[in-house]
Every structure is written in C-alpha cells, then in structure tokens.
Amino acid sequence: MKTKSDFIDFYQRGGKKILKDAYYKDKASYQKAIKKCIFYQLLILVIIIINILFFNRIFNEYIMFITLLTEIILFFLFLIINIRLIYKEKKKAIYLINEDIYLYVVSYFSPNDYICEPETELAVSEFNKMGLFNLNLLNYCGCNFTASSYLGKKFIYCDVTLYDLVERIKHDSYYDNVENIKYIINYHYQDQINIFNGLYYETEISHDNYNYIYLIPNNISDKFVKKNILHYISYKGYRIELENLQISQKYCVYSFDEIRSRYILSLTLMEKINELDKLLPNKKYLVFKKDGRVGIYIDNFSIEKLKMKSFNIHKEISLDYLLSWFNIVKKIFQISLLFDEKNKTSKDN
Amino acid sequence: MNMKYIGIMLLLVFLVVISIIYYNTMLKKENGIKNALSSLDVMFKRRNDLIGNLVSVVKGYMKYESKTLERLISARLNYNNIKDAFAISDSISNDIKSVLALGESYPELKANEQFLSLQNALVEAEDLISAGRRTYNAHVTNFNNFISFFPNLIFAKLFNFHKYALFNINEELKKGRIYYENEK
Numbered sequence: 420m421k422t423k424s425d426f427i428d429f430y431q432r433g434g435k436k437i438l439k440d441a442y443y444k445d446k447a448s449y450q451k452a453i454k455k456c457i458f459y460q461l462l463i464l465v466i467i468i469i470n471i472l473f474f475n476r477i478f479n480e481y482i483m484f485i486t487l488l489t490e491i492i493l494f495f496l497f498l499i500i501n502i503r504l505i506y507k508e509k510k511k512a513i514y515l516i517n518e519d520i521y522l523y524v525v526s527y528f529s530p531n532d533y534i535c536e537p538e539t540e541l542a543v544s545e546f547n548k549m550g551l552f553n554l555n556l557l558n559y560c561g562c563n564f565t566a567s568s569y570l571g572k573k574f575i576y577c578d579v580t581l582y583d584l585v586e587r588i589k590h591d592s593y594y595d596n597v598e599n600i601k602y603i604i605n606y607h608y609q610d611q612i613n614i615f616n617g618l619y620y621e622t623e624i625s626h627d628n629y630n631y632i633y634l635i636p637n638n639i640s641d642k643f644v645k646k647n648i649l650h651y652i653s654y655k656g657y658r659i660e661l662e663n664l665q666i667s668q669k670y671c672v673y674s675f676d677e678i679r680s681r682y683i684l685s686l687t688l689m690e691k692i693n694e695l696d697k698l699l700p701n702k703k704y705l706v707f708k709k710d711g712r713v714g715i716y717i718d719n720f721s722i723e724k725l726k727m728k729s730f731n732i733h734k735e736i737s738l739d740y741l742l743s744w745f746n747i748v749k750k751i752f753q754i755s756l757l758f759d760e761k762n763k764t765s766k767d768n
Numbered sequence: 769m770n771m772k773y774i775g776i777m778l779l780l781v782f783l784v785v786i787s788i789i790y791y792n793t794m795l796k797k798e799n800g801i802k803n804a805l806s807s808l809d810v811m812f813k814r815r816n817d818l819i820g821n822l823v824s825v826v827k828g829y830m831k832y833e834s835k836t837l838e839r840l841i842s843a844r845l846n847y848n849n850i851k852d853a854f855a856i857s858d859s860i861s862n863d864i865k866s867v868l869a870l871g872e873s874y875p876e877l878k879a880n881e882q883f884l885s886l887q888n889a890l891v892e893a894e895d896l897i898s899a900g901r902r903t904y905n906a907h908v909t910n911f912n913n914f915i916s917f918f919p920n921l922i923f924a925k926l927f928n929f930h931k932y933a934l935f936n937i938n939e940e941l942k943k944g945r946i947y948y949e950n951e952k
Binding site for chain 2: 626660661662677678679680681682685
C-alpha cells in the first residue's frame, strides 16, 4: 500500500525537480502573455501622452477631444481584451500544470504499468464496452483514458459524458395591427440534457458472472433523467430487494437472475459498495457485466474537472497541493481493491 | 329499491375484483418462494453430485476421519426432497469444509487437479446455495409480511395461504410448520 510518507520521500528524491521544470515550462506561455499585454497597454498609453503633448497645438480643440476620447476608449477596450487573454492563459497554464501533477502521481502509484491518454477522444467501441446505457438512444463523448494497475489489480477509467438531445418547442406571438390578427410562431430547438457526466471506472471481480446486474441510484434529482433513466438502460431485468439496508436505500437493483445476483452481490461485496460510497460520496451507477467485470459510473467527478482545479500559480507547487492530488488519485486507484474478493469464502454469504 | 340492488351489486363486484387482485398478488409472491425453492433443490442436487466425486477422490486420505465421509455419503444418498436438505444443510457445509481442509495436510492431494477443480466447484456451489437461501428468505419475508397485514390477512385466510418458515429456523422445520404445495 502506498502511503503519504512514501510519496513525500519519492517527491523529495527526484520529483521536486521534475515538477519544478514542468511548472516553469507550463507557466511560460502565461508569462509571455502577460508581457505581451503590458507592452500593448503601454504602447497605447504612450500614444495618448504623445497626443496630449504634441498634437494639441496642431489640431483644434474639437478634433483633439474626439481623438483623445477614441484613444481612451481603445485603451480600456484593450485592457478588457488583455485581462481576458491573461485569464485564459492562466487557466490554460493551471490546466497543464495540473495535468503534469496528475501524470506524476499516477506514475508514482503504478510506475511501470500505466497508459494515460489525456487528449485522445474515446472510440465508439470503448463506449460500447461500458455496458450500462443504451448508446442507440444517447450521444456520448469522453477523454482522459487511463489504464493502470494497483497492487496487482488492473483497471481502466475515463471521463464520459452521455447526453440526450431533446426536441423542445418555444412559442412566440406577435400582433398584426393592420390585419388585426394574432400570430403564434413555434420555434423548434434541441436541448442537451446530460444523463451522465463523470468518470467511468472498470475493474475485475473475482466471481464469474453470466448476467447483467444493475445498481441504479435512487437519488436522481433531475426529473427528466429520473423519468427516462430506465429507458436508457440496455437490459434492466427484475427489481431485486437486497438485505443490506444502506444499499436498498441508495440503489435500485435490477437483474434477470436473482440468485446469481445475490451470489455476486454477497454481503461482503455490499459492504464494499458502502465503503465505496464513503470513499466517493458522488452519485453512482454500477453494472456487473457478463465478462466478470464491474463498471462504475461516478457522477460529477472527472479528471477534466480536477485538472481545472485552481491554485496560486505565482507560487511554485506546494507539497500540500501535491498531497491533495495524491489523495484523489489514491481514492481512484483504491476502488479496484474494494472489488478484490480473493480472500472471500462462503462464510461471507 | 332498484338503487339498493345496484348498490349491492356494485359492492359485490368490488369485493370480487379486490379478491382477485389479492389472490393474484399472493399467488405471485408465493410463486417467487416456490421458484427460489426449486432453484435451491437444483443447487442441492448439484452439490450432492460434487460430494460424490469428492468422496471418491479423498477416500484414500481419510482413514482417521471416516465419520465425516460417512455422514456426507449418507446425506447424499438419503436426499429425497428439499426439506431434508434444509435441515442438514449447515452440517453438510461444515463437513465439506473439513474435507476440503484435508488439502492442507496432504500435499499430494493439494496437487491433484481433480481435487482442486472439485474444491473450486464446491466453494462455488456453497456460495450459490447461500445466495439461494438469501433469495428464498427474502421472498419468504416479503410474503409473510404481506399476509400478516390487515386487510391482507383476511384474504390470506380466505384463500388458505400460510406463512412460510425461513431457511435458518431448523426447529420450525422440524415441527413441520413449513408448507409446501403438496402439504397445503
């Protein structure tokens, strides 16, 4: 098990320099943008000063006033544009630095066995393997694919967005005074409704599974999603009431084979799902698939969001900030261990 | 006068419809129990088949623990219906565990591929029986709760539906308070 102190040791031994170099490299474009913006801003200021000092003798007062007003407006316009540009560059730099930190922490957890493809868009085949939502009905996109292993347990995860385009009609009316008629115009437009936006995580379970088991959260707040969620799920099955009260309160369980479902969802595994809820309290969908793997959809939690996490860019990466990343990545990696039932015996049932 | 008759007729129709709904609901719930029972029966039979194979593999190694083997053999041979299996399921599970534990004492047995595959199959069978038991108990609890509440209990009495005993209450089973289709 990787501990915080081991990680600090690892960081002190060589990581500090690596991250420092990455920090300055990622920050360079931001600094360049600041310099560029200051230069243009000063240029306009100089033009205004020259204008005031030299041209007021040549032109009359009215022309001078107009010119100065235009320059002052231009000055503030440039100021707004530059501030926006700096803010954009800052966000980009923060994103890149966070990405480097993330890759560094992942490489610490799984030094020789990881694939990280932050920018690659997921292929359609990858979505098909996920096995919960009916992709004929939904649109999907995703990135930040990572395949790795932690203490011998293999897993993959990636950001996923699944959404439905719903046709909506907007009514608008106007009154024709000439003909004395009221017209109603219907506008058709497509509204994007997110069914799921978060992290898809897949790992192995130790039992053979021959049917799909779905754990659908009870606490879906969006009315549209709540109404349609079962419509979007590929197979469903019958509703099963499990013995674990916490699980029953949080999830609706669906499967076609009740006994097999209870065999897979042993009392131990149900406790582990509860542990997972403590580890990551976000809303979750779970699907136990035919190939002996479990897919976990963690809503409102994605690598992309984590990469946008803000910090003070003017200071070098602090150890505390690095440790916050360590904790997050550890949580993600630990999920695979929760589903490791190597020591499970029939007693558990 | 006519209104009276219509009122009585409507009440009767209402009672008939309600009775049909209750009867169907109770029957559906009871069928869930029967389905779980028949699945358990299949699982017990499968375990018995595996026990037969296990006995033939470990016979030579169990000179000092022949009683356990004898118990397993007799349980296997005397299996007539699921009620027997209910009563002795726990003791069979314990005997299987002690036989499988032999692998630790005899390295040549541990290296035996047939023994290993039987071990895995039996562990899976035991787990499946546990899952089947949980399924059965869940259906029984659901059914028992349903027929205990008012006014459901009136319809349960009317249509002769009885409470089922849970799997783990062996004393209840011995007293014959578990009802099956042929016993009702």
